[in-house]
Amino acid sequence: MRLFKSRQGLSTVIGGIFVVLITVSSLNAIFWMLVQQETLREVTEQMNRLDTERFSENLEFGNPALVNFTSSEAGYEFDVVVSNVGGVGVKVARIYIYSNSSDLLTVLDEQESPTVPGITNNFLDSGELEKRIHVKTDRNLNDGALYTVKLVTERGRIFTAEYQRSTSAVWASQVNLGPIRLDLTYTSVNYTSPSQTTPAPGWVVPGATPLVWYVKLTNIGPYELKLLKQSVFYAMEFKESGNPVPEAFFIVSPLTDYPGGTPGVVSYDEDNDPYILLPNAQGDYQAGGPPLIVKFSATEMGGDTPRDLSSSTRYIVFIGLYYEVNGEQMGVTIPFVAIRTT
Amino acid sequence: MNPPLHRSRKAVSTIVANLLIMAMVAAVGTTLFAWTVTGYGAYQSQVSFYLSDRSSSAKERFIIEHVWFVDGDDDGLYDQVELYIRNIGTIHLIIEEVYVDGVKEDVTTPELPLELGMNQVGKLEVTLTEKVSPSALKEIEILSSRGNTYTVYWEAR
Numbered sequence: 001m002r003l004f005k006s007r008q009g010l011s012t013v014i015g016g017i018f019v020v021l022i023t024v025s026s027l028n029a030i031f032w033m034l035v036q037q038e039t040l041r042e043v044t045e046q047m048n049r050l051d052t053e054r055f056s057e058n059l060e061f062g063n064p065a066l067v068n069f070t071s072s073e074a075g076y077e078f079d080v081v082v083s084n085v086g087g088v089g090v091k092v093a094r095i096y097i098y099s100n101s102s103d104l105l106t107v108l109d110e111q112e113s114p115t116v117p118g119i120t121n122n123f124l125d126s127g128e129l130e131k132r133i134h135v136k137t138d139r140n141l142n143d144g145a146l147y148t149v150k151l152v153t154e155r156g157r158i159f160t161a162e163y164q165r166s167t168s169a170v171w172a173s174q175v176n177l178g179p180i181r182l183d184l185t186y187t188s189v190n191y192t193s194p195s196q197t198t199p200a201p202g203w204v205v206p207g208a209t210p211l212v213w214y215v216k217l218t219n220i221g222p223y224e225l226k227l228l229k230q231s232v233f234y235a236m237e238f239k240e241s242g243n244p245v246p247e248a249f250f251i252v253s254p255l256t257d258y259p260g261g262t263p264g265v266v267s268y269d270e271d272n273d274p275y276i277l278l279p280n281a282q283g284d285y286q287a288g289g290p291p292l293i294v295k296f297s298a299t300e301m302g303g304d305t306p307r308d309l310s311s312s313t314r315y316i317v318f319i320g321l322y323y324e325v326n327g328e329q330m331g332v333t334i335p336f337v338a339i340r341t342t
Numbered sequence: 343m344n345p346p347l348h349r350s351r352k353a354v355s356t357i358v359a360n361l362l363i364m365a366m367v368a369a370v371g372t373t374l375f376a377w378t379v380t381g382y383g384a385y386q387s388q389v390s391f392y393l394s395d396r397s398s399s400a401k402e403r404f405i406i407e408h409v410w411f412v413d414g415d416d417d418g419l420y421d422q423v424e425l426y427i428r429n430i431g432t433i434h435l436i437i438e439e440v441y442v443d444g445v446k447e448d449v450t451t452p453e454l455p456l457e458l459g460m461n462q463v464g465k466l467e468v469t470l471t472e473k474v475s476p477s478a479l480k481e482i483e484i485l486s487s488r489g490n491t492y493t494v495y496w497e498a499r
Contacts, residue, residue, distance in 0.1 A: 010360065011367040018371030022378050029382040036393045043397045046432070050403070054430070094463065096408050096426075100499065105410050107426075154461065156405045156430035195418030197476045198499075 054155040058086030062130055065149065065161040069142055075117060076140050079132035080149065080161075084124035090157075092122040092133055096150040097141070101200040106139045141165070144186040145201075177332045179221025180277070180321060181288055189337055190214040192258035207311025207341035210259035212297040213249055215319065218288035219277035223325050227251060227275040229268050230322040230331075233296035235315040235339070247315070249296040249307050251275070256295045259306040265297050267304040277323075314340045399488045403431035407463070409482060409496040411474060419473035420498050425466045427484060429458040436487035440468055443481050447471060455487065474498045 062081030097106040111118025173184040190199035231251040237244035253266035278289040411420035429435040437456040449469040
């Protein structure tokens, strides 16, 4: 009460009050900043924890990676066999399926109902082994092509497996003639073109387009065989009437990739870079030596100009193989495949 | 008759002097306090914006989980690329720009910006400025509205 009764020192008190107010404001600002910094630190810590969890994810595919194939009018179903060998539980959020021989991409998310394509049984506890993620799709993965199956987890990790059904299990046939064997499976006769730069099954190929044929040969004899430049992939037009037109694709260098590529079609040099079919190294000749992919494309013997086929035409194909064995020249003609063009 | 003021020995009375000092202290104090509060307010606003921006940026995570090249006109060259972008952060994501080999691509479906909620996957179809040969290795970069980027190198096939 004395303070208010005395007029002396009142300005000092007022000044003091302002100093206290300013100090409190400063402290408040500093405290607020600390709280904000702490909030940012917590966010950073939380994200670091999530990153750590993401990098702790580790899935390993089984061998084989895809099993239990079934098919019905509703589509195709199979299981992806995966083990979670990481330190955290993993949810597979999406699967991508594609192959090099097709321009179709299949994308599958968690199944919304049993009748639509999608994935189920897609959460893996840490340490869970041989988990089977069930996949329902409208795509057949058992056509012999090489498929890539990519699993994406909810945290953003990606795990990839490749799958190719053993062609012998699907459909296999062989033609043996003399010391040479040709496989007749879906993937054993392939082609490339300017737009198909990697070998794809060649049963239906584009017409009026330069082609390179890839044929798998195996030596089932006891001696080395060297293919000669006269060897030819001979496509005979199939017509109900009239004269059929033959189209000869002569053998080209192993360096050949696809018409228009680099190096493109390279002429066959049987002296310096020939195809050599080796016999079975263990003496089990019927098992065959290492398979060799032999390429045909040239319009003339020893040439490097690729040939094409007429559009919308059917062809019956023969293979004439000229070869040298033990210094002697021999040859075989093999009725081979029937193909058509678009 | 009162004596003249200049003859007084005091300039102002004690009361007036005290009142003047109190007024001056109050005025200076009020100004100083107002300046301090305003300054701290501006500072807090700036810091708040900066920290909020950093916090949002730190919460942002995204990946390109798949790239798919498309040959739309069937001429053997890819003219379009589909990007599958997953938001794996703890905040919504806005993709602002796409670059292929350092070239900004403007024609996309849907049009940019592309907004994705948490755990969402978006598909962005990009019409390429330059067609791409099969087997070519391309650098694809996406930029978010918060300035974060994600880059993948992908072989066209």
